[in-house]
Amino acid sequence: xxxIHQWPATLVQPVGSPLSLECTVEGTSNPNLYWYRQAAGxxxxxxxxxxxxxxxxxxxxxxxxxxxxxxxxxxxxxxxLLLSDSGFYLCAWSEPGRSSxxxxxxxxxxxxx
Amino acid sequence: DQQVKQNSPSLSVxxxxxxxxxxxxxxxxxxxxxxxxxxxxxxxxxxxxISSIKDKNEDGRFTVFLNKSAKHLSLxxxxxxPGDSAVYFCAAFGPFLxxxxxxxxTGTRLKVLA
Numbered sequence: 001x002x003x004i005h006q007w008p009a010t011l012v013q014p015v016g017s018p019l020s021l022e023c024t025v026e027g028t029s030n031p032n033l034y035w036y037r038q039a040a041g042x043x044x045x046x047x048x049x050x051x052x053x054x055x056x057x058x059x060x061x062x063x064x065x066x067x068x069x070x071x072x073x074x075x076x077x078x079x080x081l082l083l084s085d086s087g088f089y090l091c092a093w094s095e096p097g098r099s100s101x102x103x104x105x106x107x108x109x110x111x112x113x
Numbered sequence: 114d115q116q117v118k119q120n121s122p123s124l125s126v127x128x129x130x131x132x133x134x135x136x137x138x139x140x141x142x143x144x145x146x147x148x149x150x151x152x153x154x155x156x157x158x159x160x161x162x163i164s165s166i167k168d169k170n171e172d173g174r175f176t177v178f179l180n181k182s183a184k185h186l187s188l189x190x191x192x193x194x195p196g197d198s199a200v201y202f203c204a205a206f207g208p209f210l211x212x213x214x215x216x217x218x219t220g221t222r223l224k225v226l227a
Contacts, residue, residue, distance in 0.1 A: 104156030
């Protein structure tokens with residue numbers, strides 16, 4: 001069966017520090033991969049998605065970036081965190097093609113101080 | 114402009130009764146709809162989905178209804194249990210701004226009272 005791992009679960013970082021959140025998927029090949037952020041009262045906001053290695057589409061211009069160095073690995077990064085980057089970050093995957101559910105990891109609570 | 118809307122931020126229901134969660138969408142090109150359940154500090158869990166070629170899909174206590182003409186879907190939970198207390202998100206999948214995307218609503222917090 002397929003599983004998704006996301007770490008760390010919580011993170012407290014000072015303003016201006018770098019960020020690296022990692023996500024890996026097991027039990028499937030060539031998944032579509034996604035990074036979402038949940039903000040209070042605003043639902044789930046899509047940040048990045050990837051349909052293959054090295055292929056990243058950005059949805060929201062900001063100081064975050066994403067990379068997919070391997071088929072089942074997705075990384076969310078920042079060179080310098082802002083206070084506004086605080087939030088709950090979720091990695092997700094879906095089968096390639098259409099009409100399949102998104103499956104989420106357990107999320108990372110990021111607090112920028 | 115919100116493509117997927119959940120107009121009720123919260124809902125309280127007595128244990129054993131029916132919970133009805135509603136969702137509206139604006140894009141008639143969406144062709145696949147999903148419901149997720151989310152507990153605090155956890156990722157959303159997929160509950161049930163429906164294709165636009167159907168108007169109903171049932172899985173145990175959960176039933177999703179789709180009304181394409183009204184661009185409306187609903188999730189029925191019968192009977193409601195205290196463990197169903199969570200935030201529920203609806204999502205729509207389809208073409209949006211040149212690609213296929215999952216668009217989520219803002220969520221409805223369900224509280225099932227024992």
